[in-house]
Amino acid sequence: MTINRRDFLCRAAAGTAAVSATAVLAPAPAEARGNLPIPEQAVGLLYDSTLCIGCKACMSACKEANQLGLEDNVGEKLWDTPLELSGKTYTVIKIYQHGTMAEKDKAENGFAHLKRQCLHCADPSCVSACPVNAMTKDGPLGIVEYDKDACIGCRYCVAACPFGVPQFQYDTPTPEIAKCQLCKHLLAEGRIPACAQSCPTGATLFGSYPALSAEIDRRKAMAPGAAATFPRRTVDSGDVHEKAAPQYVEHVYGQSEVGGTQVRYLSGVPFDKLGLPTGLPERSYSSVSETLQHTLYGYLAAPAVVLGGLVVAALRGARDHHDEE
Amino acid sequence: METTYKIPSEVVAAKVDHRPRPLGGPWITPVTTVLAILAVIGLYFILKRFIFGLGAVANINNGFPWGIWIAWDVVIGTGLACGGYVMALMTYILNRGEYHPLVRPALTASLFGYSLGGLSVLVDLGRWWNFWHILSPAYFHPDSVMFEVAMCIAIYIMVMWIEFTPAFLEKWGMRDAKAKLNKAMPYFIALGVLLPTMHQSSLGSLLVVYGYQIHGLWQTVMLPLLFLTSAIGFGFAMVIFEAAWASAGFKRDIRPELPMLAKIGKILMGVMAAYLILRLGDLIVGGRIGLVFTSGFLSLMFLIEMALFAVPLVILSKPANRKRLSKLFIAACSMIAAGALYRIDAFLVAYQTGPGWNYFPSVPEIMVTVGLVAIEILAYIVFVRFFPVLPGHSSAPVR
Numbered sequence: 001m002t003i004n005r006r007d008f009l010c011r012a013a014a015g016t017a018a019v020s021a022t023a024v025l026a027p028a029p030a031e032a033r034g035n036l037p038i039p040e041q042a043v044g045l046l047y048d049s050t051l052c053i054g055c056k057a058c059m060s061a062c063k064e065a066n067q068l069g070l071e072d073n074v075g076e077k078l079w080d081t082p083l084e085l086s087g088k089t090y091t092v093i094k095i096y097q098h099g100t101m102a103e104k105d106k107a108e109n110g111f112a113h114l115k116r117q118c119l120h121c122a123d124p125s126c127v128s129a130c131p132v133n134a135m136t137k138d139g140p141l142g143i144v145e146y147d148k149d150a151c152i153g154c155r156y157c158v159a160a161c162p163f164g165v166p167q168f169q170y171d172t173p174t175p176e177i178a179k180c181q182l183c184k185h186l187l188a189e190g191r192i193p194a195c196a197q198s199c200p201t202g203a204t205l206f207g208s209y210p211a212l213s214a215e216i217d218r219r220k221a222m223a224p225g226a227a228a229t230f231p232r233r234t235v236d237s238g239d240v241h242e243k244a245a246p247q248y249v250e251h252v253y254g255q256s257e258v259g260g261t262q263v264r265y266l267s268g269v270p271f272d273k274l275g276l277p278t279g280l281p282e283r284s285y286s287s288v289s290e291t292l293q294h295t296l297y298g299y300l301a302a303p304a305v306v307l308g309g310l311v312v313a314a315l316r317g318a319r320d321h322h323d324e325e
Numbered sequence: 326m327e328t329t330y331k332i333p334s335e336v337v338a339a340k341v342d343h344r345p346r347p348l349g350g351p352w353i354t355p356v357t358t359v360l361a362i363l364a365v366i367g368l369y370f371i372l373k374r375f376i377f378g379l380g381a382v383a384n385i386n387n388g389f390p391w392g393i394w395i396a397w398d399v400v401i402g403t404g405l406a407c408g409g410y411v412m413a414l415m416t417y418i419l420n421r422g423e424y425h426p427l428v429r430p431a432l433t434a435s436l437f438g439y440s441l442g443g444l445s446v447l448v449d450l451g452r453w454w455n456f457w458h459i460l461s462p463a464y465f466h467p468d469s470v471m472f473e474v475a476m477c478i479a480i481y482i483m484v485m486w487i488e489f490t491p492a493f494l495e496k497w498g499m500r501d502a503k504a505k506l507n508k509a510m511p512y513f514i515a516l517g518v519l520l521p522t523m524h525q526s527s528l529g530s531l532l533v534v535y536g537y538q539i540h541g542l543w544q545t546v547m548l549p550l551l552f553l554t555s556a557i558g559f560g561f562a563m564v565i566f567e568a569a570w571a572s573a574g575f576k577r578d579i580r581p582e583l584p585m586l587a588k589i590g591k592i593l594m595g596v597m598a599a600y601l602i603l604r605l606g607d608l609i610v611g612g613r614i615g616l617v618f619t620s621g622f623l624s625l626m627f628l629i630e631m632a633l634f635a636v637p638l639v640i641l642s643k644p645a646n647r648k649r650l651s652k653l654f655i656a657a658c659s660m661i662a663a664g665a666l667y668r669i670d671a672f673l674v675a676y677q678t679g680p681g682w683n684y685f686p687s688v689p690e691i692m693v694t695v696g697l698v699a700i701e702i703l704a705y706i707v708f709v710r711f712f713p714v715l716p717g718h719s720s721a722p723v724r
Contacts, residue, residue: 153451170380
């Protein structure tokens with residue numbers, strides 16, 4: 001059979017246009033998905049950098065509660081010395097240092113602490129990324145949970161997390177993803193996460209999302225320098241200590257970042273200095289990605305239409321050629 | 326090139342028997358021996374990885390959890406294996422029967438490219454024994470881009486083996502079975518065009534959820550369309566590339582195929598133009614074009630990419646160049662380099678994962694990739710010698 005070039009180009013152009021139009025335009029706006037909200041019964045942590053004394057009791061308690069191995073990064077083999085989150089470390093206290101380090105919670109010639117751990121996003125990238133539902137946020141408490149029995153070890157969650165939280169174990173033939181799951185096994189027993197339980201100053205505080213929101217508002221309303229009280233372990237534990245109210249920076253980290261997180265931060269120094277990624281958009285990356293996916297593949301509508309066209313074309317082609325074979 | 330291949334610039338399209346035939350010839354040659362040695366070295370490190378874990382062989386880390394086993398073997402490897410996709414699209418969907426002789430060689434290369442990409446994933450998966458979860462409805466997560474990519478690639482590999490089955494049936498003289506299979510073939514061909522369209526674009530979509538971690542010159546919701554366009558470019562370029570190598574390596578006369586390759590060159594030119602318009606247009610519309618000049622090393626990488634994409638466009642815009650295998654070959658190589666660099670940049674170079682992290686593949690890690698590629702080429706050689714793959718006009722002596 002013969003086709004002249006114009007005929008071919010027309011067919012090619014029409015085919016390409018049809019395929020791309022179906023693929024791009026299909027059921028577009030109806031499928032757009034916004035950020036997922038914070039679950040109604042969500043729990044979380046409030047980490048107040050100004051209260052943290054850097055004692056690392058939380059790190060030690062976390063290792064014990066989650067049966068994690070020790071790390072030696074300084075060659076002394078005397079105690080656990082993780083420098084960052086790792087396959088054996090769900091949480092780590094880091095320090096910001098500047099100049100003479102004379103004053104705590106000051107950016108200039110000061111220092112401040114930061115607790116690294118999973119932020120338990122309202123709309124987590126790791127959950128959206130996981131191909132086999134090993135990362136989930138299905139429970140009423142909104143904890144981002146990991147199921148090693150489902151996991152295939154592709155590490156897409158490690159790459160996707162905007163906070164660099166999930167950690168893969170590269171040193172074993174049977175690796176898992178390591179990340180904080182808010183001590184869900186302790187919560188099931190009516191206890192609270194080990195880090196909050198062990199914190200001597202209430203720098204890490206456990207509570208329901210609304211209770212922590214109220215506590216954040218209370219602290220932000222304090223006059224800097226005035227006498228104030230701070231609860232330990234949980235907002236309503238009744239176990240409080242007194243301390244002069246600090247000067248907080250305006251921003252509450254986790255309030256809006258990628259759609260909000262259930263672990264939130266208060267600090268006396270700007271968050272970029274503490275090493276947290278700043279300037280994150282309010283729209284979650286998962287919602288952007290999933291809107292794109294749903295637009296292209298929602299109900300497999302567009303692929304089905306394209307496949308139908310391809311089958312018709314292939315059948316016509318087979319008819320035209322069958323005498324050649 | 327021309328002197329080696331003795332390709333005349335004017336090509337006489339003679340009546341030639343294009344039906345595929347096995348090449349025959351020796352199994353053990355210097356080339357196959359070297360490939361076998363490389364394969365064994367690769368397999369040694371793969372064994373080491375399964376005994377001691379990924380860290381014992383690869384330099385990947387929690388800042389760069391994906392190294393060359395994903396970025397090269399899968400993301401670029403399957404791109405390079407798009408020859409079968411584009412030739413099936415041309416021949417069976419756009420009904421250009423004249424390309425028929427190029428389909429089976431392209432399909433063979435695609436088959437091995439994708440199969441090896443799949444194997445590489447198995448090597449790379451930390452919990453590989455759970456791999457079947459991707460195909461088990463109990464674990465499906467359709468919102469995940471990775472799910473879509475993995476599913477599509479797994480099914481596509483199966484479809485390609487089915488598309489290739491007629492070559493086996495011919496070899497074993499099973500005419501009835503072949504006739505029956507050919508009746509169903511249009512459906513598999515349609516799937517074989519749909520699936521790469523989906524997963525090649527989704528390879529780009531994989532990066533959308535990374536958000537700010539991918540530099541603005543690469544991060545865009547246009548990623549799926551850009552990856553699809555580069556996949557189509559890869560496909561046409563690889564058809565030219567493989568035809569040139571198959572003719573040189575097996576000392577086949579390529580002249581009967583040259584008019585087809587010239588037309589493919591013209592299409593490749595169009596694809597390159599489309600890519601450049603999409604890429605630059607997206608940067609201008611999105612207001613990110615300024616990044617081209619302000620991103621230091623990444624600006625340089627971007628400009629190298631643009632230059633490599635532009636070279637085929639310039640070369641192939643001259644009709645005379647499209648009739649010369651040497652020029653077609655250079656244009657194809659430039660496209661392949663451009664596409665590979667684009668994908669490496671997007672997945673590794675433009676991936677800003679936070680301070681303190683860096684990644685460069687270790688020697689054992691590279692040897693695994695080299696070993697897998699060696700296995701792929703070896704299998705291709707064995708296949709074309711044993712099964713009817715390449716057009717049969719090779720029986721004519723090379724002048």
